[in-house]
Amino acid sequence: MxxxxxxxxxxxxxxxxxxxxxxxxxxxxxxxxxxxxxxxxxxxxxxxxxPKISRNINRAKEWFAKAIERHKYKGKYIYCYCTKSSHFEYVLHEALKNDIHIETSSAFDINIVNQLKKEGKIKDNTYVICNGFKRDLYIQNIADLINGGHHNCIPVIDNYEEIELLSEAIDKPFNIGIRIASEEEPKFEFYTSRLGIGYRNIVPFYENQIRDNEKVELKMLHFFINTGIRDNAYYWNELLKCMKVYTRLKKICPSLDSLNIGGGFPTKNSLAFEYDYEYMVDEIINQINTACKEADVPVPNIFTEFGSFTVGESxxxxxxxxxxxxxxxxxxxxxxxxxxxxxxxxxxxxxxxxxxxxxxxxxxxxxxxxxxxxxxxxxxxxxxxxxxxxxxxxxxxxxxxxxxxxxxxxxxxxxxxxxxxxxxxxxxxxxxxxxxxxxxxxxxxxxxxxxxxxxxxxxxxxxxxx
CATH class of the missing domain: 2.40.37.10 (Lyase, Ornithine Decarboxylase; Chain A, domain 1)
Known part of the structure; x- marks a missing residue:
């Protein structure tokens, strides 16, 4: 028995x-x-x-490298770590051994960036993607970072006022991204994310506030799904909508060259856990490649923001x-x-x-x-x-x-x-x-x-x- x-x-x-x-x-x-x-x-x-942190980073890099080669994808892949998942020094030190970039979400994150720069862990060419709703101290810290010569700092615009606030604090031309306010799954208590700018409003926003602004250059469209990257109709539908915005925007904005597909991979939560990471990466690259080919625009560089996937399983x-x-x-x-x-x-x-x-x-x-x-x-x-x-x-x-x-x-x-x-x-x-x-x-x-x-x-x- x-x-x-x-x-x-x-x-x-x-x-x-x-x-x-x-x-x-x-x-x-x-x-x-x-x-x-x-x-x-x-x-x-x-x-x-x-060691599990480095292991997962390099697994993801391998999946994207294989997919890019298989589909003859012309863009680059950039791995970012979401610091909000774990801000501890030992996590950042381990993660940054692997030639990665980081994503921040609040003012004090920039203080951590500055400390890591002093230690030589972060270089001036390291991408620092600044997400979140930005007010006084966060704006000023981003500005100080860019004014200090960190040109690969990209604040991702979350609302209509942030460009003006950043422009007042930054004394040189700078790059930005725009976050899409994605529609949530039907089971959510609300229809649209509170973060970012709605699908329909992004092109008018670019035309009204960015196109003729000599100080600002749009480089990135940021696409985030709260439930993460999953093989279901909801995710693929939102990615398709995102690509329609990207291709339309690319045709009128030559400087746009990057798509950030934030919203990470799941972590193992059961001995019966099954998730085909390699298939998902391959299909994401395939769909982005296909959408750009159909719209006759160059493919974007792909940024990911993996937080839980990076550190959770350690x-x-x-x-x-x-x-x-x-x-x-x-x-x-x-x-x-x-x-x-x-x-x-x-x-x-x-x-x-x-x-x-x-x-x-x-x-x-x-x-x-x-x-x-x-x-x-x-x-x-x-x-x-x-x-x-x-x-x-x-x-x-x-x-x-x-x-x-x-x-x-x-x-x-x-x-x-x-x-x-x-x-x-x-x-x-x-x-x-x-x-x-x-x-x-x-x-x-x-x-x-x-x-x-x-x-x-x-x-x-x-x-x-x-």
Whole structure:
């Protein structure tokens, strides 16, 4: 009878997988012995496996290179990283090893750009694509960057006032992009994105505010889909509408030479995850190529803005099951030594699901459970994985600790959770470990941050030390 946890996984998924393997009874992630991490650093614990960032960047570059060669595409491909997915220095340092460019979304992003320029990580020819709704400080920081000689800084116009605001602050000719306000999926609560300028208004906007403006040159059309790049009728329909705008605009705007297809690739959220990245890239290049050929205009350079895809699959979190509460005849609550609301806020806020697996005891019998966090909030729980309406884990035993891991959590969770700040119910931010490989391929670990202390929070709250 198949009653062990390993049996459940074997009969449900193809296992082992590229990133998940077993060493006897314990889980490994990209060859990282996770129980060794637990023994060295304790829990709760967050970690980042840096080589995965470079790996995903180069995978995407290879897919686009193949598609460009296959379709004899005449434009170039430029990979940008969305800093809002994770602003941490270690992420930017790893990503920038791979000859990439970046996309920003707010004023303080430019301060990070300036720091990276001082360190030599960003050069004057690095593209800095500035998105977002821009007001005083963001405008001034963009202007300072361009006035300082960074000609590859391209502010993407989000509303009708931004050209005037930028022109007043920038003392030389500069390049811009225009963001399309895409129509949202029917299931959304609104029809059109609040960001950007409507399809029908872009050509008149160019004719009225840009064409005769000697200080401004339009270089880029920015196309962003909130749900990301997916193989469905909605995405292909929006891309087709975007291409109609691009080709019409290109015929009257010779300087336009780039299309930014922001809105990234999905990350793996289940052991059953399937997504044909190479097909999607190939079809995007094919459709853009075809649309331009039919309209008799040159093809654009292609920019992408991959945030979650770049950094998401590098991250993980490990917790210990502290206790099990039997609340009724059917529901068993495994209580973890942290909080989902504070450490994995997307699981609470938007019901996002991550890959969840036990770290140890894979050959023990399993049971169905619910996972509860430490806060006194009724919403601090996790009750299902992506492709099962349930959670199964090795049976709780008081004398045999059980550790569980959540994987591919590297995007947004720290910034949304308020890293280093106040946490719900004052649950401390876990310690964070960086994992890398040296030139010999050997694993190395470094403690990036200790678990948050009470004194850290009391200082933020205004309590003076006694």
């Amino acid at each position: 198949n009653i062990k946890y390993i049996d459940l996984i074997d009969q449900t998924y193809y296992f082992p997988q590229e990133e998940f393997t077993l060493d006897e009874d314990n889980l490994q992630f990209h060859g990282i012995p996770l129980m060794s991490l637990v023994e060295q650093y304790g829990t709760p614990l967050k970690f980042t496996y840096l 991250g993980g979190a490990i917790y210990e099951v502290l206790y099990q509460k039997q609340q009724n005849d059917r529901e068993k609550w495994n209580m973890i030594d942290s909080s989902f609301i504070t450490t994995l806020p997307d699981s609470w806020a938007i019901n996002k699901r991550f890959i969840m697996l036990p770290i140890n005891r894979w050959h023990d019998q399993y049971e169905r459970v619910l996972l509860g966090g430490l806060t006194c909030d009724s919403d601090d729980y996790y009750n299902s994985i992506q492709d099962m309406n349930a959670i199964y884990l090795p049976k709780y035993k008081r004398d045999q600790p059980l550790y569980i891991g959540f994987f591919n959590t590297g995007a947004y969770q720290e910034s949304i959770g308020g890293f280093g700040g106040l946490q719900h119910c004052l649950i401390p931010t876990p310690k964070h470990v960086l994992i890398d490989r040296n030139k010999k391929g050997e694993l190395t670990t470094k403690l990036f941050s200790e678990q948050q202390k009470a004194s850290d929070m009391l200082k933020i709250l205004g309590y003076e030390e006694i």
